[in-house]
Amino acid sequence: MNTPKPTALSARRLLLQFEGILNRIFGENLNPFYYLGALGFLFFWVLVGSGAYLYIFYKTGIEISYPSVEDITHEQWYLGGIMRSLHRYASDALVVVMMLHLLREYILGRYRGARWFAWITGIPLIWLIYAAGINGYMMPWDKLAQYVTVATMEWFDWLPIFSGPLSQSFVSQEVLNDRFFTLLSFFHTTSPVFILFLLWVHILHISYPVVNPRRGLVTGMLLALLALALIYPALSQGPADLGIEPRNVGIDWFFLFIYPLMDTWSPGGVWALVVGFSLLLGVLPWLPTRQKQIPVAEVHLKDCSGCRLCVADCPYEAVVMRPRSDGLRFLEEAVVVADRCVSCGICVGACPSSTAFRNEEKYESGIEMPSMPIAGLRTEMANDLARLKGDARVIVFGCDNAADIKEIRSEGVAVLSLPCTAMLPPSFIEYALREHQADGVFITGCRENDCYHRMGGLWTTQRLAREREPRLRWRADSNSARLRVFWASAADSKELAAELESFRARLRSLSNG
Ligand code: HEM
Ligand code: SF4
Ligand code: SF4
Helix, strand or coil: CCCCCCCCCCHHHHHHHHHHHHHHHHCHHHCHHHHHHHHHHHHHHHHHHHHHHHHHHCCCCCCCHHHHHHHHHHHCHHHHHHHHHHHHHHHHHHHHHHHHHHHHHHHCCCCCHHHHHHHHHHHHHHHHHHHHHHHHHHCCCEHHHHHHHHHHHHHHHCCCCCCCCHHHHHCCCCCCCCHHHHHHHHHHHHHHHHHHHHHHHHCCCCCCCCCCCCHHHHHHHHHHHHHHHHHCCCCCCCECCCCCCCCCCCCCHHHHCHHHHHHHCCHHHHHHHHHHHHHHHHHHHHCCCCCCCCCCCEECHHHCCCCCHHHHHCCCCCEEEEECCCCCCCCEEEEECHHHCCCCCHHHHHCHHHCCCCCCCCCCCCEECCCCCHHHHHHHHHHHHHCCCCCCCEEEEEECCCCCHHHHCECCEEEEEECCHHHCCCHHHHHHHHHHCCCEEEEEECCCCCCCCCCHHHHHHHHHCCCCCCCCCCCHHHHHHHEEEEECCCCCHHHHHHHHHHHHHHHHHHHHC
């Protein structure tokens, strides 16, 4: 699947520009926007750790819940109080990064095709995380808890599924019984298990999922949570009293933003909003789009030796190995699981049979993108190289999801744009430099740590550094001046053009000197 090119003011361009600013502040390795999912995991673990501590001292009961939380907060503020604040701020941070993660995947268009699975499994996560958080606000049994509990029960009463009104149980302290607190506590302590299970399903078809942010980011986030806990400790808002309707309670807008709506709208209206939003998210992957759908990868058994390189490099676990079915002497063969394939072409770049040094004009690789056969790409490259003129002839290999390299094609510059830079077999670089068809090779693609297809940038870097198969065999050490790598997003076209010019100037100085 190809992303549309960002128009001057598209959301994607704004996102890329904003992330460019974050890159300048934090660097590509610590840009929080590149680690939103991983930060979600970090905050989840902080919640589990701080929650386990609080649970040791929390008491379940109408008369004892509030005092027990007060004890935790004030009697042992140096640990219990900080844990309570960490618990609250980590939960806020979790919903913030979750919603930013959702928005980012949406803006980048990474929710269609085979990505529907991660998208759809994200929806119950939103529900569960919100349910657990709202439930958490009921547990201290202060005025906020009373407000949230009664409003929630009235909201549920609107559904025609309960035999009697739930809110009747909250008309007075006498009617309410301790079993309610046991239930709250049970749901709150078991929900992390369900969340963890859903997270596991969420990343089930993602190879090498990034579930841990870089150490610097972890340290920074933990310090920020600690600073918040010390400056604005989480406090209760006075004991609940069902005889008095709570007024002017402060609410946590990250979790409880629908509650003020409940005061002004009908419960049905709020249900329509919540269910409507979920349904909209649920159908998004299948709504019509102008995005071009590229056919998925296909295996050509006669050129597959069962080497597993495509399995190792596929970012979406879309290639599996099966026992050989065609009688050739190899043990295994590659098989593409079509509904997991995002058509990135990375497997083609990984396959040894994709080498540009094949004698046949119409050769096939072990694994191919049917709409971009490897032999056709070699011909396209050779034809573009053949027309180059001047003393700094360069071929640029790039990615359809990053800076548009077709704009920089010129008399001295040939281009080959691929669905992902890692679709490029390293042998194409050697081929371009062979017999002086080009003076230099320039490689570009999505910004560092932000590959649209997740692993393409890393695999390319490792193949060029000869740390990953298939390795670049050409000895870059003696010729490195003839190879340049520059990562540039669709918002970095100017920087890309400038870097290419500096590379060509360097090539000219090499040939003159
Ligand atoms: C706290 C909740 C969530 C956590 C911790 C989380 C975490 C993650 C992680 C770790 C990845 C893999 C990232 C990578 O290695 O590239 C991922 C991918 C993804 N997530 Fe989430 N996620 C959450 C909620 C959601 C939600 C609510 C949605 C949308 C409804 C969503 C949509 C996606 C999509 C579409 C991908 C796949 C991206 C791709 O194909 O490159 N996630 N998530
Ligand atoms: S690496 Fe190949 S099989 Fe895997 S998602 Fe990309 S195109 Fe599909
Ligand atoms: S990389 Fe090529 S040869 Fe190796 S298993 Fe995959 S398709 Fe077969």
